[in-house]
Amino acid sequence: MVDILKIALIPGLPLISFVVLTFFGRKLKRKSAWVAISASIGSCALSFCQILPVTSGATTHITFPWLVINQVPIEFGALIDPLAAMMLFVVTFVGSLIVIYSTGYMHDDPRFPKFFAYLSLFLFSMLGLVISPTLVQIYLFWELVGLSSYFLIGFWFEKYSAAQAGRKAFITNRIGDIGFFLGIMTFFYATKTVRFVDINPALAHTYAGSFAVGVASLLLFCGAIGKSAQFPLHVWLPDAMEGPTPVSALIHAATMVAAGIYLVARLFPLFQVFPDASQVVAIIGTITAFGAAFFALTQWDIKKVLAYSTISQLGFMVTALGVGGFSAGTFHLMTHAFFKALLFLGAGSVIHGSSVQDMREMGGLKKEMPVTFWTFVVATFAIAGFPPLAGFWSKDEILLAAFEHHHLVIFWTLALTTMMTSFYMFRLLFLTFFGAKRNKHHAHESPVSMTAPLIVLAFGSAVIGLPGSPLMHHWFQGFLSSGHHEEIHMNGFVVSISVASAAIGLALATWFYLIQPGLSKKLAEKNWLLYSASQHKLWFDEFYDATAIRAFKTSSKKLLDFDAAVVDGAVNQTGIQTVNMSRIKNWIDRYIVDGFVNFTGWFVSTVSGIGRLIQTGFIHNYLLFVLLGLLIILYAAL
Amino acid sequence: MNSFAPLVSVVQYVLMFIVLGAAIVTVSIGNLFRAAIFLAFTLLGVAGLYFFLHADFIAAMQILIYVGAIMTLVIFAVMLTGKMQDPLVAQSNRQKIPAFIILCGVSAFLIPTILKAPWRTLATPHATTAANLGRALMGEFVFPFEIVSLVLLVALIGAIATARSDE
Amino acid sequence: MMSINHFLIFTTLLFLIGLYGALSRRNMIGILMSIEIMLNAVNLNFIFFSRFLDVPAETAQVFAIFVIVLAAATAAVGLAIVLQIYRNQKTIYTDEIDLLKW
Secondary structure, eight states: OHHHHHHHHHHHHHHHHHHHHHHHHHHHGGGHHHHHHHHHHHHHHHHHHHHHHHHTTOOEEEEEEEEEETTEEEEEEEEEOHHHHHHHHHHHHHHHHHHHHHHHHTTTOTTHHHHHHHHHHHHHHHHHHHTOOBHHHHHHHHHHHHHHHHHHHGGGTTSHHHHHHHHHHHHHHHHHHHHHHHHHHHHHHHHSOOBTTTOSHHHHHHTTTOHHHHHHHHHHHHHHHHHTTOTTSTTHHHHGGGSOHHHHHIIIIISHHHHHHHHHHHTHHHHHHOHHHHHHHHHHHHHHHHHHHHHHTTOOBHHHHHHHHHHHHHHHHHHHHHTTOHHHHHHHHHHHHHHHHHHHHHHHHHHHHHSOOBGGGOOOTTTTOHHHHHHHHHHHHHHHTOTTSHHHHHHHHHHHHHHHTTOHHHHHHHHHHHHHHHHHHHHHHHHHHSSOOOSOOOOOOOOHHHHHHHHHHHHHHHHTTGGGSGGGTTHHHHHHHTTSOOOOOOOHHHHHHHHHHHHHHHHHHHIIIIIOTTHHHHHHHHTHHHHHHHHTGGGHHHHHIIIIIHHHHHHHHHHHHHIIIIIHHHHHHHHHHHHHHHHHHHHIIIIIIHHHHHHHHHHHHHHHHHHHHTOOSOHHHHHHHHHHHHHHHHHHHO | OOTTHHHHHHHHHHHHHHHHHHHHHHHHOSOHHHHHHHHHHHHHHHHHHHHHTTOHHHHHHIIIIIIIIIHHHHHHHHHHTGGGGOTTSOOBOTTHHHHHHHHHHHHHHHHHHHHHSOOOOOSSOOOOOHHHHHHHHHTTTHHHHHHHHHHHHHHHHHHHHHHSOOO | OOOHHHHHHHHHHHHHHHHHHHHHBOBHHHHHHHHHHHHHHHHHHHHHHHHHSSSOHHHHHHHHHHHHHHHHHHHHHHHHHHHHHHHHHSOOBGGGOOTTOO
16 A cells, blocks of 8 residues: 555646645746746655665566456556656656756746646656556556646737647647547557557457558557657647747657657557658657758757757657667657757756847857856757767667668768767857857846756756666666666777767758858858758648648638528527427417416316306395295295 | 184284284384384283183283383383484395295295195184293292293393403 | 194294294394294293103203203303404404405
């Protein structure tokens, strides 16, 4: 019982915090941050209690029956296996740091308590999602995550673009979620189970040829496409940067978008037996990785660059899972959570300190914000994939997985993407912190509540890759696959390609933005088509606007007309006919029913009126009637 | 039977006609005071008839109670309600004629019945004395006698209570 | 010896005259007087039957006494009621008093 309570409190504490802050947030004011911080740190501590047994091979699986459909129970509960443990670690640890960071970042916001209430709600949803033992429960929390993300993206809803972005994220996610839901149903229909423990290689092999299960796996992947912002549903994530920066860090870098990857990782045995499905996954991942990196090259908004970078990195993870690198994908998920959260928080610190978001107006912040700068440098090197930082080990493993499974096109594309990653990240770094100041604002270093998480995350970004590195004998991969040990060799060719790509990216960025600052502009003018394609994200938004949204609006208009003409008409006709019927009924009521009643009354009153005539009230009349009666009796007796 | 029998019979018939005539006047005359006087004559005639029927005590009672007491009472009442005794006001109501017709119907039934009935009359008529009557009252009929005296008492108390003015 | 039929017809007529008075008079005192006539007619019948029919003479005469007593009671109560009605309604005409109705 205590164990169950301990597990239940992992998502439970943020939920309590959410409820408390919702009802008492106004009273608590600044103190509401402490509620949220203690809740998140509490669930972080509880998570560590659960993770430690898992490292020694113990999996916790608690279920309670919830529904029974065709004798198949659908359960809720908790499943803490290595994958969930890893996610718990990332979500609670990074989440706690971001909550702490938020106290500084949101310090002057009038809806300060509400923000922490939403953050708590999000943490609750995310943790519930992570420990879900069934597809149905994960779907529930999946939607909750979407909802709280909607709240957080649209937190500054006074801003039109923020409200729009929240809506866009929500609706785009719904498109993927329809697929996810259909996938759950198809999967349940085909296999009669929704439990994750049942989705193992043994079960997957029994359904290897099943068309329904193949379709189900692709439909389930739709959910991941939406949530993890994969092509073609990636458009919501850059817009979601309208939310407060800690939200971007928490939701759109470290945790929520990772939910899609987490789902694919959960379903990994399934994808392994459907090579076509895995192929689709890998291709979508690659397109996303490459495309997003391409868009990131030319963005000017510091958060947009990071957003596309996130999409790109998520593409890496999806690709890894698609090509069969289970541990590679999840490993990258973990490392990425650290350095991307760090990058976002760093960007937030920059925005907080300099009050601008456009990189063209930044520059030279190195001296004014030293802590932010140095942690940012660590994160940039990490994401670019320089050894021995976190990103190197995980990215190298993804490349290795692609290479070893003979997906050479994917391998080279990813290598190119790595180079682009390195390029745009250093571009961001140089534009922001180096060179001359390009605006008059006096920037200042952020408060300790913001820099402390940055330092912790920087430390994490540096060392979190080590457990998966040869230096620690690939402990992490062994932990994840728990049992059948994946044999991982460092491939010298892959390593050199990886490092070379990152180095080329660094060199190009240095050349363009430090040595020859005017060159990039000239190049952009020369290749204007390519440049504006990147700048306008290949016109995806415009394309969707012109096709899907226009068509949707047109059909909505048509439906409105239909509604007005036919449905309303039918309703009105029903009303009119009802009125007419009522008139007839009224007539019947008035003249027949009432007539009958009135006739009864009239008859009674008339007859009694006749009878009343003899009741005169005069005694001599009565006496006469007595005699009359006597006479009648007498003659009758004769 | 004595030799005066035919005369007695004639006197009886005369009395009967007097009684009938007085009664008719009593019920039809407009002046109520005069009606009361004719009622007294009727009652006196009836007393005479009692006498001829050898009911001496009843005849005496008739004169004492009726003519003496009840008539006095009636005349008092007539005088007390003197305002109502205006001779110009009609003293009979509108059902005079229906009443007459119905009574004709009743008599048309009763008189033939009387005529048809086989009366078994005694050869020698009964006669009794006041002493016998007193014995009967105190002996055989003592219980009804007591009841009647109670009724009379209650009636008199009731009459007083009713007639008493409210103050 | 007078005819039994004649005497019975006489008492019948006397009774009917009294009844006619009770029906046609509108003055309550008149009605009471008519009732006295009817009672006398009945009493006459009692006495007559006691003399010529096979019933003990005392029984009939006792009945006659009771009737006279009750007539006195009737007269007393009736006249008291008449006085009270006169006092309350300012009339003793029966066709002006219809309190029996509703």
